Every structure is written in structure tokens, then in C-alpha cells.
Amino acid sequence: MIETAPARRSLWQRQRWLTLRRSSQLAILGLFLIGPWFDIWWAKGNLAASLWFDTIPLTDPMIVVQSFVALGEVTATALVGAVLVAGFYVMVGGRVFCSWVCPVNIITDAAHWTRQRLRIPPGWRPHPALRMWLLAMCVATSAWTGTIVWELVNPVTLVQRGIVFGLGFGWIIIASIFLFDVVVSRRGWCGHLCPVGAFYGILGVASPVRIAAVAREACSDCGDCFEVCPEPQVITPALRGVDQSTRVIVARDCTNCGRCIDVCPDEVFRFAWRYGAEPTVATPERTNKPS
Amino acid sequence: MSNGNKLPRSSEHSAERRRFIAGTAQAAGSVSLVGLLLASYGEQARTHPVAALRPPGAIDEQDFLGACVRCGLCVRDCPFDTLRLARFGESMATGTPYFIARDVPCEMCTDIPCAAACPTDALSKSLTDIGDADMGVAVVTGTDTCYSITGVAHCTACYFACPIKNEAITMEMKQENGKVFFVPTVHREHCTGCGKCEKDCILPEAAIKVLPRDLVSHDSGAHID
Known part of the structure; x- marks a missing residue:
């Protein structure tokens, strides 16, 4: 028995972390949806900022950083929320946000699956530091214009907020990212451009x-x-x-x-x-x- | 090229350095371009349709987009489903809260739950009396359509809708050619811009509308920079 053991790994062994990860992504989305759908308000708000069980505030630390450089001040609630979130990712790995929470990951994983099926060559390979530059730009432009600049276009919050509060033309963002990852650049969005991912990467540098x-x-x-x-x-x-x-x-x-x-x-x-x-x-x- | 007599290794070195510098400059340049585009888009996003009113306590629009994180907690805590978040494609900053008075006006809750829910003070907690709210100011725009002004009928819909009765809107008697009119008149210093008058106007196109205060007048106090 022991000699033949390595030959076959079970389906569960081969899909375990993917299954858990998808479950986590959908569960977090679900927790934000049971409020508006079933009037069960465990979580209110969205990934930008939320209130859990009417007590615990959570805030996206990258948004708080931009708001702080834009206005030179930040409320205690926002700060506490950001510290809680940042602290969590410092421990478990910054980009756990990307693979276990962010709804865009489902889109880009689907794009990657499609691109592999169609055998599309890798395409554009952006400079490895580009996402860091984009992150720096977000902070600098926020300070310059006094607005939370990345939130004007951030697909992460846009998609999640769209699902929870109403999508409007937000499907354009979903389709754009999908197409970008399929035809323009392999793993282009999450793997090369997204400044939110870059930010969480920095958070998890010592996790x-x-x-x-x-x-x-x-x-x-x-x-x-x-x-x-x-x-x-x-x-x-x-x-x-x-x-x-x-x-x-x-x-x-x-x-x-x-x-x-x-x-x-x-x-x-x-x-x-x-x-x-x-x-x-x-x-x-x-x-x-x-x- | 002028360093032709240098060792191959060091010329390889400098070629690599040139590539590195060029690559970095390219990345920096494209990122700056994105920054400029975002900045100009942000400038555009500051202006929004006049019918879209910010919730009570909203800080100056200039700072609002730096403070509001688009979380929608104000929307969730509004008991009358007045507020909504701008969707992508609407001509205002995506995710920011607003209401259209003609659809659902602000009911002016005394405990201001929307502002209380705001985690970033984009809706300021320094607003403690809803009567001091400044969401806009009502203006009688339909001077040629309002039943009371034109004398078609003695309508008092806006007057009775107003939660700050006899202060923000009064019916002023006017006599003309022997006829008596009662003209709805807004007293801007008392108007909070809740929009209940606009909502209740019986005309197909409201003859009284809430407009941003800085569009209406600059000398009425609160909104001057």
C-alpha cells in the first residue's frame, strides 16, 4: 500500500485551498449581502469601511492613508478600523486580502483560466515596480488634489460596492478587467498593476x-x-x-x-x-x- | 559610444544601466500620466447634477471627496431610504451618497442618523440641530407655472410640506389688479434644503426646487469659503 501511495491525490487534496479561498471570498461578500437581502445586519457598509455587529469598525487602510494625506486629519473611528484591518494582514500575509477577500480575484482568475484555455501568449509584461509606482502616485495625487484619488476608479471597492449597493454601469469595470487580463497582459491586473495589492503587499512584508x-x-x-x-x-x-x-x-x-x-x-x-x-x-x- | 576603448564588461554594465534608467523613467512617466488623468477626472467629479443633494452635515464639496470613503453607512442608517450611493456611470464621484428631493426628500430626523453613522466625518457630527442643516436652498423656479403665483388656484402644497412651518416658507399676500394672490416665499436663512416642498409640489415639473446654496446666493451665510 505504502509504495503506491503517491500516485493519486484525491480531488479534495487537489482543490482544497482553492475551495477554501472561494468559500472565503463568497462568504465575505455574503456577509455584506445578508443585510440588504434578509435584513440581518451583521455587517454594514462595504470593503471601504464597515461596521460589524453595530460595534466593530473596519476601514481599508489604503483609503485612510489617502484621506489623511488629502485632508491632514483622520477620525478616530477610521483610524481604529484601519489599524484592525492592517494588523490582521500584517499577521496573516498582506496579500491574503487579494486572494481570500477581494472580489476582483474571482474575475482575474476566470480570465486566467480563459487565457490558458485559449493558449494566449503572455502579452504585455509591465515593469515589475509599476504597481509600486502606481501606489506612490495614488498617495501623491491624493495629497495634491485633496481627494481620495484611487476611490474614483478603484475596481476593488467599485465591484464590491456595486454588488452590495447597486452596480449601475460597474459591469463595464468587470468586463474591462476580464478582457485586459485575457488579451492584454497575463495576470495583468492583480499581478502587475493594482496599487491596492501593492499596498497590502507592503503590509505583509514581514508576516x-x-x-x-x-x-x-x-x-x-x-x-x-x-x-x-x-x-x-x-x-x-x-x-x-x-x-x-x-x-x-x-x-x-x-x-x-x-x-x-x-x-x-x-x-x-x-x-x-x-x-x-x-x-x-x-x-x-x-x-x-x-x- | 564615445567610450569605445572601455572594457566590454563595463560597457555591458552601462548598457544595462541605461536600460534600467530608461525602464524606470518609462514607468514613472506612464504613472505620472495616470496621475494627471485621475486628477482631472477628480476635478470633474467634484461637480455633480444640481438635483443631487448631499446628506445633512456634508462638509464642503471640496473636502468631501477627501473625507468620504464611499462606505454607504449613511445610506444604511437612513430610516426613510432617502439616500443612495452614486453608481458607476452616474455623473458624480462613484460611491458618494446623495438624494434626489423629488424622489425621496430628507425627512430631517432629529437624531441625524446618517451623520452619526459616518465613520470619517464627511457628514460632520458638529451638526447637532437638524434645523441648521444646509443641504441646499429651496427656490421658486416655476414663477410662471406655480398655481398660486399665476392665480390658477390657491395651492399651499409646498407651504404645508415644509417642516419648518411659517419660517422657511410663507405665503405672502400680494394684490394685483384687484386680485389677491398668495405667493410662496422661501426664507433662505431658515431653509435646510430638505426638499419636502419640491417633493409635494403638485405640478408635473416642480415649481419649487432645492438648489445648491452657492448656486443661489453667496451672501446668506453658512456656505461661504
């Missing part, structure tokens, strides 16, 4: 919850993880590293989506704690791999 290539010696070089990863550049140092180099994926661009854990046939990856002892595989029973 302890990370994915690690704990069993990198078992890697059979199939490339599935690189294929599925929305930010493939983050995998290389952890997976291809040798000897003492860390197995933890430390790059801030990693969204902790866990898709690599799902797809890897060699079960190389796992969620891990970044600090302290180097995470290694608990029971390295694998014997069928060449190296």
Missing part, C-alpha cells in the same frame, strides 16, 4: 504566515506550481534554493493563495510559520522521486 517549499528535495520539476501561481517569481528562491537557503516563500508579492499546495503532485509546499526553526517536511516518506 509570519507563509507558504514554504518544505519538501523541495521531492520536487520533480513538473512546473505546475509556476503555471498556476499568480506571482510565479516568488517561488523560485524557496523552491530552487539549496542547503541553508530558506524554504519559506518570503516575497511580499505572494498572496498566500495556496494554489501551489493544491497542484503540486510531489506535495512540496505547505503553510508554515516563517520565524524560528526552518520548516521541514514532517514525515518524508517519499521514495519514488529521482532526487
Whole structure:
């Protein structure tokens, strides 16, 4: 029995993190919808700012930063909300927002699936620092104009607010991002441009919850993880590293989506704690791999 | 090119540096372009249709777009479903709250729940008496259609709709060619711009409308920069 064990991974093993992630995205959207739909007001508001159980304020920290530089002041409520949100993502990984919460992720994942089906070449590859520049621009322009400038066009809040409060022509934004990711640039929006993602990336720069290539010696070089990863550049140092180099994926661009854990046939990856002892595989029973 | 006698390695180096600088300059340039476009779009978004009124306590429009985070908590706490958030495609900043008086006017709750719900003071909590609200000011625009002014009938719909009765709107008697008219007259210093008069006007196109105060007059106090 033990000899044939690695051959087949169950459907659940192959789709676990994706399923959990989609459930999380839909559940968070659902919590905002049960108010207007069923009059159950656990959450009021939207991803920009919300009030939970009529008590706990949550505020998007990037919006608070823009508002602060625009007006030079910020209310205690907004600040408390932003600290709560920022604190959470500092711990679990900044871009967990992107892969576990943001509704745009569903759109861009669908675009990626479509582009792969149609075998469309990668297309435009923006400068790796472009999203950081865009983030800097958002802050600078907010300070200059006195408005929360990114909220004029932010697809993240626009889509979510649209679903909760009424979409209007917001479907144009959804369609535009989908088309952009399909025909213009592979993983273009979430992976290269979105300044909200860049902001959350900075928040999670030191976050302890990370994915690690704990069993990198078992890697059979199939490339599935690189294929599925929305930010493939983050995998290389952890997976291809040798000897003492860390197995933890430390790059801030990693969204902790866990898709690599799902797809890897060699079960190389796992969620891990970044600090302290180097995470290694608990029971390295694998014997069928060449190296 | 003039450094032809340099070692290949260092010329490779400088080519790489040139590429890096060019790439960075390109990124910075395109981002600046996006910034300029956003700034001009933001400038446009400051103006919105005159019929769209901000909720009570809304700070000056110049600062409003810097304070309002478009969360919709004011919308949720409005007991009369007066407020709505601008949808994408409407000609005002997407996600900001407004109401159309002719559809649903502000009922002027004494506890101002919309402003109380605002997490950022875009709807200022310094507004404590709803009677001091300044959402706009009613103006009798239909001087040629209003039944009372034209003498078709003695209508008092706006007068009775007004929650600040006998102060914000009065019916002023006027005699002309031996006929007596009662002319609805707005006293701007008392009008909050709630829009109940506009809502109740019996004409197909309201003869009294709430307009932004700075459009109507600059000398009536509260709204001067």
C-alpha cells in the first residue's frame, strides 16, 4: 500500500485551498449581502469601511492613508478600523486580502483560466515596480488634489460596492478587467498593476504566515506550481534554493493563495510559520522521486 | 559610444544601466500620466447634477471627496431610504451618497442618523440641530407655472410640506389688479434644503426646487469659503 501511495491525490487534496479561498471570498461578500437581502445586519457598509455587529469598525487602510494625506486629519473611528484591518494582514500575509477577500480575484482568475484555455501568449509584461509606482502616485495625487484619488476608479471597492449597493454601469469595470487580463497582459491586473495589492503587499512584508517549499528535495520539476501561481517569481528562491537557503516563500508579492499546495503532485509546499526553526517536511516518506 | 576603448564588461554594465534608467523613467512617466488623468477626472467629479443633494452635515464639496470613503453607512442608517450611493456611470464621484428631493426628500430626523453613522466625518457630527442643516436652498423656479403665483388656484402644497412651518416658507399676500394672490416665499436663512416642498409640489415639473446654496446666493451665510 505504502509504495503506491503517491500516485493519486484525491480531488479534495487537489482543490482544497482553492475551495477554501472561494468559500472565503463568497462568504465575505455574503456577509455584506445578508443585510440588504434578509435584513440581518451583521455587517454594514462595504470593503471601504464597515461596521460589524453595530460595534466593530473596519476601514481599508489604503483609503485612510489617502484621506489623511488629502485632508491632514483622520477620525478616530477610521483610524481604529484601519489599524484592525492592517494588523490582521500584517499577521496573516498582506496579500491574503487579494486572494481570500477581494472580489476582483474571482474575475482575474476566470480570465486566467480563459487565457490558458485559449493558449494566449503572455502579452504585455509591465515593469515589475509599476504597481509600486502606481501606489506612490495614488498617495501623491491624493495629497495634491485633496481627494481620495484611487476611490474614483478603484475596481476593488467599485465591484464590491456595486454588488452590495447597486452596480449601475460597474459591469463595464468587470468586463474591462476580464478582457485586459485575457488579451492584454497575463495576470495583468492583480499581478502587475493594482496599487491596492501593492499596498497590502507592503503590509505583509514581514508576516509570519507563509507558504514554504518544505519538501523541495521531492520536487520533480513538473512546473505546475509556476503555471498556476499568480506571482510565479516568488517561488523560485524557496523552491530552487539549496542547503541553508530558506524554504519559506518570503516575497511580499505572494498572496498566500495556496494554489501551489493544491497542484503540486510531489506535495512540496505547505503553510508554515516563517520565524524560528526552518520548516521541514514532517514525515518524508517519499521514495519514488529521482532526487 | 564615445567610450569605445572601455572594457566590454563595463560597457555591458552601462548598457544595462541605461536600460534600467530608461525602464524606470518609462514607468514613472506612464504613472505620472495616470496621475494627471485621475486628477482631472477628480476635478470633474467634484461637480455633480444640481438635483443631487448631499446628506445633512456634508462638509464642503471640496473636502468631501477627501473625507468620504464611499462606505454607504449613511445610506444604511437612513430610516426613510432617502439616500443612495452614486453608481458607476452616474455623473458624480462613484460611491458618494446623495438624494434626489423629488424622489425621496430628507425627512430631517432629529437624531441625524446618517451623520452619526459616518465613520470619517464627511457628514460632520458638529451638526447637532437638524434645523441648521444646509443641504441646499429651496427656490421658486416655476414663477410662471406655480398655481398660486399665476392665480390658477390657491395651492399651499409646498407651504404645508415644509417642516419648518411659517419660517422657511410663507405665503405672502400680494394684490394685483384687484386680485389677491398668495405667493410662496422661501426664507433662505431658515431653509435646510430638505426638499419636502419640491417633493409635494403638485405640478408635473416642480415649481419649487432645492438648489445648491452657492448656486443661489453667496451672501446668506453658512456656505461661504
